[in-house]
Amino acid sequence: MRPKRLLAGMRHLLALGAALPGALSAAAASQPFTIAHPETGAAPVVIAAAASPLTRTNAEELARIIERMSGRLPVIATEPPAGPAIVAGTAAEFPDTPRVRDLQGRSPEAFLLHSGADRLHIVGNSDLGVQVGIFTLLRELGCRWFFPHEAWTVIPERETVRIELDRTESPDFDYRRLSPSASPRPTPIDG
Numbered sequence: 001m002r003p004k005r006l007l008a009g010m011r012h013l014l015a016l017g018a019a020l021p022g023a024l025s026a027a028a029a030s031q032p033f034t035i036a037h038p039e040t041g042a043a044p045v046v047i048a049a050a051a052s053p054l055t056r057t058n059a060e061e062l063a064r065i066i067e068r069m070s071g072r073l074p075v076i077a078t079e080p081p082a083g084p085a086i087v088a089g090t091a092a093e094f095p096d097t098p099r100v101r102d103l104q105g106r107s108p109e110a111f112l113l114h115s116g117a118d119r120l121h122i123v124g125n126s127d128l129g130v131q132v133g134i135f136t137l138l139r140e141l142g143c144r145w146f147f148p149h150e151a152w153t154v155i156p157e158r159e160t161v162r163i164e165l166d167r168t169e170s171p172d173f174d175y176r177r178l179s180p181s182a183s184p185r186p187t188p189i190d191g
Contacts, residue, residue, distance in 0.1 A: 030166035033115035034084065035141075036070035038159050043120070045086045048093035049078040054127040058134050059088050065138055068155045088122040088130055097121045102168040103129075110170040113137055115163060132171060140165065 036042040045059045059076050067073040074086065091100050103110050103125050111124040111133030122137060124130035140163060146152040 030115050030164050031117045032162055032164040033117070033120040035086065035120065035161040035163065036066055036072045036074070037161075038072075040084075042066055042070060042072035042074035043084040043086050044075045044077045044081060045088055046077050046080050048089045051078075051089060051093065052127045055089060055130050058131045062086070062088065062134050062138070065143060065155060066161065069141065069143075069158055070161050071157075071159075084118045084120075086120045086122065088134060089124075090127065090130060091123055091125055094121070094123055097123045099166075099168065106168075107170045107174065109174060110168065111136070112168040113140075113165040114167075115165045120163070120165075132169075136169070137163070137165070 034040070034043070042063075045063050047055055047059045051059070056076075063074045063076060077085070080087065087094055087097070091097070091103050094100070097112070098114050098116065098121065099112055100123060102112060103123070106125060107129075108126040109124070109129045109132055111129040112121065113133055113136065114121045114123075120137075122130060122133040124133050141161065142154070142156040144154040146154075
């Protein structure tokens with residue numbers, strides 16, 4: 001009799017284990033988000049009113065690329081609209097973002113991409129994290145930059161641009177610049 005009870009108990013634990021992750025993640029589950037559509041236009045890109053120049057520049061670049069993809073230019077806004085929007089900024093600027101706690105304790109360049117029915121969040125631990133998140137989104141949409149020239153740029157054209165994402169990432173290595181101007185200045189030798 002004991003083996004049967006043990007087996008029954010194990011089945012209950014397995015059932016609970018299978019149901020629990022779904023119940024915990026239901027509140028922040030991703031949904032497809034329409035970035036641009038022929039009938040509704042392009043979702044605006046929302047940034048914080050005090051967004052840094054880097055975040056503002058990256059949001060403008062995102063809008064230009066969405067326009068090249070769909071023929072519809074998103075506006076850049078500092079107030080979220082009632083309808084769909086792409087939210088781009090830091091965790092400090094948008095603390096109510098779903099799953100923003102997943103960024104805690106990660107590198108400054110960590111970011112999350114989360115799509116819901118009316119929001120696409122691109123949130124980073126820093127402005128650089130937002131930049132990496134924006135270009136990761138564009139890569140997911142099929143954009144590629146093989147070399148710094150238009151002939152080596154791939155931006156797919158589509159009437160409807162739609163995506164479903166739910167990821168939090170930290171780059172494998174910190175941002176590096178390979179140029180003489182980015183190298184540290186030599187320190188004088190005391191002596």
